[in-house]
Amino acid sequence: AAGVIQSPRHLIKEKRETATLKCYPIPRHDTVYWYQQGPGQDPQFLISFYEKMQSDKGSIPDRFSAQQFSDYHSELNMSSLELGDSALYFCASSLGLNGATQQYFGPGTRLTVT
Amino acid sequence: DQQVKQNSPSLSVQEGRISILNCDYTNSMFDYFLWYKKYPAEGPTFLISISSIKDKNEDGRFTVFLNKSAKHLSLHIVPSQPGDSAVYFCAATGTASKLTFGTGTRLQVTL
Numbered sequence: 001a002a003g004v005i006q007s008p009r010h011l012i013k014e015k016r017e018t019a020t021l022k023c024y025p026i027p028r029h030d031t032v033y034w035y036q037q038g039p040g041q042d043p044q045f046l047i048s049f050y051e052k053m054q055s056d057k058g059s060i061p062d063r064f065s066a067q068q069f070s071d072y073h074s075e076l077n078m079s080s081l082e083l084g085d086s087a088l089y090f091c092a093s094s095l096g097l098n099g100a101t102q103q104y105f106g107p108g109t110r111l112t113v114t
Numbered sequence: 115d116q117q118v119k120q121n122s123p124s125l126s127v128q129e130g131r132i133s134i135l136n137c138d139y140t141n142s143m144f145d146y147f148l149w150y151k152k153y154p155a156e157g158p159t160f161l162i163s164i165s166s167i168k169d170k171n172e173d174g175r176f177t178v179f180l181n182k183s184a185k186h187l188s189l190h191i192v193p194s195q196p197g198d199s200a201v202y203f204c205a206a207t208g209t210a211s212k213l214t215f216g217t218g219t220r221l222q223v224t225l
Contacts (some may be wrong), residue, residue, distance in 0.1 A: 004157070033212060042203065042215040043158070044117075056212050090157050097211055102148070105157030 002027055004093050004106035012112045013081050023077040023110045025093030031085070032074040033103060034066060037088040050097040054104055081113045117141045118206050120216035127223050133191040135219050137204030140185065144206035148213070149178060149189045152201045161202075162189070194223045 005024040013019050025032050031050045035043040036059075049068035055073035060066075063081075068074045072093075078085060088110050092103035119138045127133045135149075145166040150158035162173040164178045164187065171178050177190045191198055204216040 032209070035213075035215075042217045043213075045212040045214070048212055058212060092157075092213075094211075101211065102160050102163065103213060104160065106149075107155070107157045 004091055004104055006091050006106035006109050008109060010112075012114065014114055015081055015083060017081050017113075019078045019081060020088070020113060021078070021079035021091075021111070022087055023074045023076070023091030023093075023106060025072050025074070025091075026104055026105065026111065029095050029104075030072055031094045031097050031101075032068055033092040033094070034058050034060075034074070034076050035092065037090065037092040037108075038084075043090055046076070055097055077109075083113050086111060086113045102107075116217070117144075118204055118214050119198050120204055120217040120219045123217070124220040124222070127194045127221065129196055129223055129225050130193045132221070133189075133194045133198065133221055135189040135191075135202050135204070135221065137187045137189075137216050138185055139187075139203050139206050140199075141206070141208070141214070142185070143200050143208040144214070145209075147178070147180060147206045148207070149176075150203045150205060150215075151198075152203060158203055170206070191221075194221075196223050196225065199223045 033048040034046040037043040046060040048056045052068045066076045088108045092105045094101040148163040151162040152158045180187045201218045205213040
């Protein structure tokens with residue numbers, strides 16, 4: 001079965017550079033979530049989209065922005081990168097926007113800022 | 115403010131025995147709870163969930179118990195197998211659908 005695809009899997013950037021992470025949800029899933037997991041920490045919710053509209057916002061810095069496109073894939077744009085942005089970024093997708101809906105996670109993008 | 119807590123960072127269990135992973139939450143608005151399993155370099159994999167209207171849900175070797183009054187849930191794995199060795203995250207959600215994760219428990223199943 002098709003899973004959530006994230007690209008790239010690994011990314012190394014320097015401070016103050018920009019990065020774009022991509023997420024391709026499971027076919028027919030219309031909801032995408034982004035999470036950030038710092039070293040030794042639990043995944044923290046950043047932002048979510050349902051039917052191409054932002055549905056919820058968590059602890060996402062103003063330097064980050066995201067959107068969901070007409071084919072339901074999503075991109076997380078990160079500017080003025082800081083060392084503290086080094087983390088594993090997970091994307092998850094689900095069918096529908098419902099608290100009881102299971103979210104399927106991608107393998108993550110490991111971002112290293114040097 | 116950690117709304118979902120897993121107080122045991124690690125747990126070691128012998129193969130064939132029962133593994134019990136615990137999770138506490140503070141937000142009474144949470145009404146759906148999930149357990150995810152995570153291997154290194156992979157995303158979390160859904161294991162089992164439970165709605166707040168239930169107190170038990172079972173799926174094969176995995177059973178989740180929910181005590182709403184105590185704001186506590188637990189995951190039982192029986193019998194434990196070496197392939198169960200991973201980090202287990204408890205997660206909670208309400209109507210907003212975003213997941214709030216616990217800090218994880220690393221389970222090691224030994225031979």
